[in-house]
Amino acid sequence: MNAIDHWTMPRRRFETLAVIGAGAFGTALSAAAARAGLAVRLFGRNAETVDEINRDRLNTAYLGDTVLPDGIQAFTEIEDALQGAEAALLVVPSAGIRDAARAMRAVCRPLMPVVICAKGVEPSTGLLLSDVVREEMPGHPVAALSGPTFADEIAADLPTTVTIAAALAPGEALDTGLAARLALSLSAGSFRAYVSDDLTGVEIGGAMKNVIAIACGISRGAGFRANMTAALITRGLAEMTQLATELGGRADTISGLSGLGDLTLTCSSEQSRNLRFGLQLGGGAKREQTFDGAPVIVEGVRNSVSVTDLARRHGLTLPICEAVRAIVHDDADIVSTLGLLWARPLEAESHEIDVTIRHPNASEAREKIEGLIG
Incomplete structure (x- = not known):
């Protein structure tokens, strides 16, 4: 359960982020990332929702009249959302993680980090969601984002804290690992990320x-x-x-x-x-x-x-x-x-x-x- 992602990186921000899932939480995290200065490419299945986000900066079905910041571009094709993305937030219900990861594998660039923002254990296998993603996307570094978060408060730019967890490669320090890079990329204004190397503990919680x-x-x-x-x-x-x-x-x-x-x-x-x-x-x-x-x-x-x-x-x-x-x-x-x-x-x-x-x-x-x- 504690598989290590053998992948090291310099301590620098991501610049372009894909968000897979345009529900309440996915759209809210997109808003937080855009406020942090990232170019956000958001995938949603519903064409009306995608059009509304691009046209009006709104997702009324999930977030009411909260106006989204500039910097979010929404797509109905997962391949378009992943185009040019340096990392991806996977924000779909836990039951859809395996299918979403399989769809991503076919179109995303090699070694692109995947951040799981769902919470659960796969019933048929007993696998944590990080292990599900590893099965479907071998070689891709995996992290998890979790914590006390209601989507409407994130979208409204109210104070929010999360933990981002990713396993460390041998000899890698926490402040130069994937979790740190993601925290540096997303932390801005009212959104604050803490880092952890305990992916299992974060997922079980x-x-x-x-x-x-x-x-x-x-x-x-x-x-x-x-x-x-x-x-x-x-x-x-x-x-x-x-x-x-x-x-x-x-x-x-x-x-x-x-x-x-x-x-x-x-x-x-x-x-x-x-x-x-x-x-x-x-x-x-x-x-x-x-x-x-x-x-x-x-x-x-x-x-x-x-x-x-x-x-x-x-x-x-x-x-x-x-x-x-x-x-x-x-x-x-x-x-x-x-x-x-x-x-x-x-x-x-x-x-x-x-x-x-x-x-x-x-x-x-x-x-x-x-x-x-x-």
């Missing part, structure tokens, strides 16, 4: 935070309040740390922007689709009834399966993620699932301490949780 956000939404929707939310965020962070370190990531990465920062944002604001989805489930809606039946992409739905499958393969149990999976995919009863979660055996707070104690009042705890919901 991004994949898991959406699942925990669904859990927080279910809890709130079912009528629980701040204490329960705080517990789910904190113990969810422990689950993130457990899986990340098992895969070779670092605990301090999970306590940073791409872990705790993104988790806090996603679990505390109803701008998060994952939190809103959970709120609706907790309030009694069926999965197909959420968002009034509209086909909204909720990344935590997919990741609740891929993350728990990955953990199981490594012999780990992630109780909160497992509870979300049971409720969302197995039609488990919310009342009894939360009751069982609360009645689990007592444990040490750190997963590094192997202590399990039979809950002295498991039945009472379960009945209490179930009674509060009922």
Whole structure:
């Protein structure tokens, strides 16, 4: 999982950047890059959206009346967007990463760095998205951009921080690697990038935070309040740390922007689709009834399966993620699932301490949780 991209570079900015995906996040990152002085070539499938961006500096379908800066040129052909690009941000839903990378491989220049801006684990393979891109685009350096970001705030030029992670080649220093070059290219005005060499930790944080956000939404929707939310965020962070370190990531990465920062944002604001989805489930809606039946992409739905499958393969149990999976995919009863979660055996707070104690009042705890919901 910690493959090294054997590619070194001088510490200098990129000048031309392709952005693959003209949704809210892709367009917002395009705006940040343009404000930093880069020439941005944005690919979008919808011709009307592309025309609107080029003509009016707007993407009303995703960003309302926020005016985009000059410096963004949009295209409906991926080959045109990649023409002359020195690096590419891959900003499509996690389910589309493999197909997008395959399409890019056929038309982009050799060794062009690819920055993954989606968050997830591929269900069929258990691969992190960086490994998916490496399979489809061998030889291309891979990085990930993650952190506590809502697209509308980036587009509106409000203060935003991200982490950019890329593995280092042997003997390479962090301040001369790919992550540093990308940070130098994108950091300007209100947009600030931090750098990391822990690609695994950054990706696991991004994949898991959406699942925990669904859990927080279910809890709130079912009528629980701040204490329960705080517990789910904190113990969810422990689950993130457990899986990340098992895969070779670092605990301090999970306590940073791409872990705790993104988790806090996603679990505390109803701008998060994952939190809103959970709120609706907790309030009694069926999965197909959420968002009034509209086909909204909720990344935590997919990741609740891929993350728990990955953990199981490594012999780990992630109780909160497992509870979300049971409720969302197995039609488990919310009342009894939360009751069982609360009645689990007592444990040490750190997963590094192997202590399990039979809950002295498991039945009472379960009945209490179930009674509060009922």
